[in-house]
Amino acid sequence: MKLCLILVCAALLYTVSAVKHRDLGLKLCSDSEGEVIFGLDGEEMWHADFSLEKGVMILPQFADPFSFAEGTYELAVNDIEVCRGNLGKSIKANKKPPIPKVAPQSSVYTKSSVQLGSKNTLICYITGFYPPHVEVSWTRNNVNVTDEASLSRYYINTEDSTFKLVSTLSFTPEEGDIYSCSVQHTALDRALTKTWEVDLALPGVGASVFCGVGLAGGLLGVAVGTFFLTKGNNLWTGAKSC
Numbered sequence: 001m002k003l004c005l006i007l008v009c010a011a012l013l014y015t016v017s018a019v020k021h022r023d024l025g026l027k028l029c030s031d032s033e034g035e036v037i038f039g040l041d042g043e044e045m046w047h048a049d050f051s052l053e054k055g056v057m058i059l060p061q062f063a064d065p066f067s068f069a070e071g072t073y074e075l076a077v078n079d080i081e082v083c084r085g086n087l088g089k090s091i092k093a094n095k096k097p098p099i100p101k102v103a104p105q106s107s108v109y110t111k112s113s114v115q116l117g118s119k120n121t122l123i124c125y126i127t128g129f130y131p132p133h134v135e136v137s138w139t140r141n142n143v144n145v146t147d148e149a150s151l152s153r154y155y156i157n158t159e160d161s162t163f164k165l166v167s168t169l170s171f172t173p174e175e176g177d178i179y180s181c182s183v184q185h186t187a188l189d190r191a192l193t194k195t196w197e198v199d200l201a202l203p204g205v206g207a208s209v210f211c212g213v214g215l216a217g218g219l220l221g222v223a224v225g226t227f228f229l230t231k232g233n234n235l236w237t238g239a240k241s242c
């Protein structure tokens with residue numbers, strides 16, 4: 001995918017009560033796709049949804065009321081058109097330079113503490129990749145369950161301008177089940193796969209074993225000490241008899 005980053009401005013730093021904040025504006029385009037995002041302190045606030053043809057606010061409900069000016073979506077559409085126009089010129093002027101590639105890293109973990117038979121969510125966190133396109137697939141006991149999973153939007157890592165996203169899978173843990181999350185990306189020679197297995201130890205077994213070993217060791221020490229003490233007394237008695 002040929003991508004052109006025409007604006008990554010996090011240019012505003014301001015101080016309120018000695019707290020610094022960072023604004024972010026991100027506009028990306030390719031031959032067929034576009035992305036326009038505005039955020040604050042690394043969190044997305046607004047993005048242009050080109051399939052629904054409108055801007056989408058994603059501030060949490062408890063946040064202070066805030067909205068973008070009317071016409072922001074239309075401006076985003078215009079920016080993507082300009083980006084695509086500049087993309088062809090840039091590729092031609094730079095003689096089709098290779099696209100930089102950074103391979104993703106991933107990890108799999110559960111949303112809540114695991115209890116057999118209780119619904120939970122597996123989270124596959126994928127980060128540090130460029131360009132911003134990955135394919136994610138899930139399996140349960142080697143059976144593909146990707147259709148049951150969800151995939152978040154792409155988010156930018158402001159530290160290095162790579163991308164991240166999250167895929168989630170609702171599941172009910174059963175003993176012995178094995179889940180896997182596989183990621184494919186242009187910077188990878190083969191899929192990056194992380195597995196997660198339902199393996200619950202009996203509660204308190206580790207502590208009980210530890211205490212049992214400690215108790216056995218203590219009793220053995222008492223027995224050995226008693227043996228040598230008795231033997232010592234016998235030798236002392238024999239010496240007096242002589």
